[in-house]
Amino acid sequence: MQFDYDLFVIGGGSGGVRAARVAAGDAGAKVALAEEDRYGGTCVIRGCVPKKLMVFASEFSGMAADAEAYGWDIQLGAFSWDAFKDKLNAELDRLEGVYRRLLAGSGVQTFDARAKVVDAHTVELSTGERKTAKHILLAMGGRPVKVDVPGAELAITSNDIFHLSEMPKNILILGGGYIACEFAGILNGLGVDVTQYYRGAQILRGFDDEARGLVAEEMIQRGVKLHLGTNVESMERTSDGRIRVVATNGDETVFDQVMFATGRAPNTDDMGLEQAGVKLGRGGQVIVDDYSQTAVPSIYAVGDVTDRVNLTPVAIREGMAFVETVFKGNPTKPDHELIPTAIFTQPEMGTVGMSEEEAREKGPIEVYATSFKPMQSAFAGRTDRVLMKLVVCADTRRILGCHIVAPGAGEMIQLAGIAVKMGATKEDFDRTVAVHPTMSEEIVTMKTPVRRA
Template sequence: MTQFDYDLFVIGGGSGGVRAARIAAGEHGAKVAMAEEFRMGGTCVIRGCVPKKLMVFAAGHGAALDEAALYGWQVEKGRFDWAAFRHRLDAELNRLESIYTRNAETAGVTIYHQRAEVSGAHSVRLADGREVTARHILIATGGTPFVPEPYRGLGAMTSNEIFLMDRLPGSMLVLGGGFIACEMAQVMQGLGVQVTQMYRGKQVLRGFDQDVQEHVAAALVQQGIHLEVNTDLTALERLRDGRFRASCTQGRVREFDAVLFATGRVPNVAGLGLEAAGVQLAENGAVKVDAYSQTNIPSIFAVGDVTDRIQLTPVAIREGHAFADTVFGGTPTAVDHADVPSAVFTRPEAGTVGMTEEEARARGPVEIYMASFRPMQTSFIGAETKALFKLVVCAVTRRVLGCHIVAPGAGELIQIAAVAIKMGATKEDFDRTIAVHPTMSEELVLLRKPVR
């Protein structure tokens, strides 16, 4: 039998890779090594979910102060101290990185803090020139922000750099209409930055339910963001003073202190040696895998965003765990990618699980139950932003096929709704459930008549 240095070598120290390594080593007794060229924790911990959510919290406190004053509190609102926040943020990310590292090492994983590339079906070359062998190789390098070719090298930010700003800009152009663009536009606006968001599509949050798209877009505008859809960048110039001059398809030419490209993410496969090793890639660079995360090369697997299945951290973690159980635990496990809940941390948040109305209608007759209203907490002080609760129901089986919420705390609410939908709950199951009053979420069990 061929002797290898390791049973498993993982390239990428993010959520999916770390979970796979920990389970393979800690629970199944495999000899495991991992390489991470940047910081342990990957996109989610270091430059994604965690710092993003902390910035969402920070921005939300400004709005909360405004609301408190309207509720009768005597509030003196000052300027947001980015330097103080950045100091605490850096400390928190350092803490989390050390936890990721410690947990992997405790499970018995050897960590190489350097870049690694695939050099063969069973071999990996490290940045220091060493070559190690492994019975199995797992690619877990995640995704990377996409910046259109004409605008690279100008010093504009992506979601990787926005957490590293030395100071807040006075004005910012956010390019894109996905969840990262919408979240960051509202965060920056909430911290006192004048924000223009430009998106070439007809509405933000492409792929989400249309009613969700419209509600989030309305909230962006109501909160002071200059939202420009059906508009694309035609030229971007870095000025001598460090600011940017941007031209668009509407003929406008404007200057901004900072520019953020949130124009999508692509699989992080550049220079990994996958093609030379014979690994098949999709047109966008994603690693092609089967239901068990195996590539066309039997010894090489891939999980997480690098496969471009569903770009969510919990999905990558589930895939990494399933991989370890399949290959080292003797329990073939395929991840179920249906009815995966997700949230957009705008203000208010958007939560969604299951089919959109458009997807469900393409499969058969449906009934739509929906309520849009001003929540008690904000209507009391005259705020115009509305909440949305929507159920997409199969007219034949009565199963709830999708749930879509735009409301404060929607990310928390959708997790509970996802359990019911995953279990196959019907509209009548929702109807039989007694409401919790007075809450926003009681609308989910009080939607009696379909709106269409």
């Protein structure tokens, strides 16, 4: 059978764009890509990039206070949301243009349209056109979802936060995952009165208990009103346009804005997938094998739509592995083991490998940890604390987990992640000379375990 394309990619985010570019540019395949919204996907347009720029913006208020403590005569003016937002939008426009040029430069034909799957080799565009391809790659990503409570339609999500016409004076953030906690820190730093509700016993479920506990303490110290074991019962619009929230603990509070950061769902609705034979999980995620292949041999899926490890660099790796497998004759499984991760809370958290709790279930461990006031903030009179922690296998001496809570933890964990991925032992860390004076030197100077399990 003659196909229009060797590959048709649905979704113009990081995973889909990388797969399309490499298949066309390196493997010489005839490739098309359809994107119904903006090129760059969640990360570039409504996720990590704009969020990290907002993190930078939010940190300057604290920097100014520190500067005074160090002898600088600095008077901090007011933050202008309008000025920041204009520059942010210009930067996102620039990055989207980069993505479009990269695709065009690789010879990928693009369609600014929604695409649905018709069968194993056919997609239908919202323009009414149908295109055929030997292979179809699903890379539609995910979207934020709201909890089902009365008045939920009044809340915004992380998608909307970058488009607010003005900064609210106060906001309720619902959720305890990394998105909720990151935006709590961002908005608090920008001068917004932030309240955060989370139904669980502690934020950042799934991460190391000691590390997430310190993040929670520091968030509270910095002014976030964190209420654990608390959920929203109902919301309604007040006569002055604000939102009255009734909490499960009986509290009634009025907020300018409410933001739900209560999870994400794969973008598989109304895509024709199950009719075409693609199997979906209970959460709507595309079920794939180790090579990202679906139940339909000609259809593959990468990125958040598979709900494996929902991180941009992972989607890119999955896209590359797909091209190696399908177009280069080199069957390649994407590696999901020991992925370093940064959470841009304030303070930041960096982690790679197992939490202490997870490692305990696998066998005997030793835990090396230290928490202290870093030199820079101690001199400025702040009470901030940081954490450096290693979880070590008692038998093999391998580092099973490394957890850092500190300014710049994301930068540190990238480098620590190399050592952990290589199988470094505690003795390898001990043999490494410390870089002094730094916070990270503690990672190689901890000699005595604080506990064994």
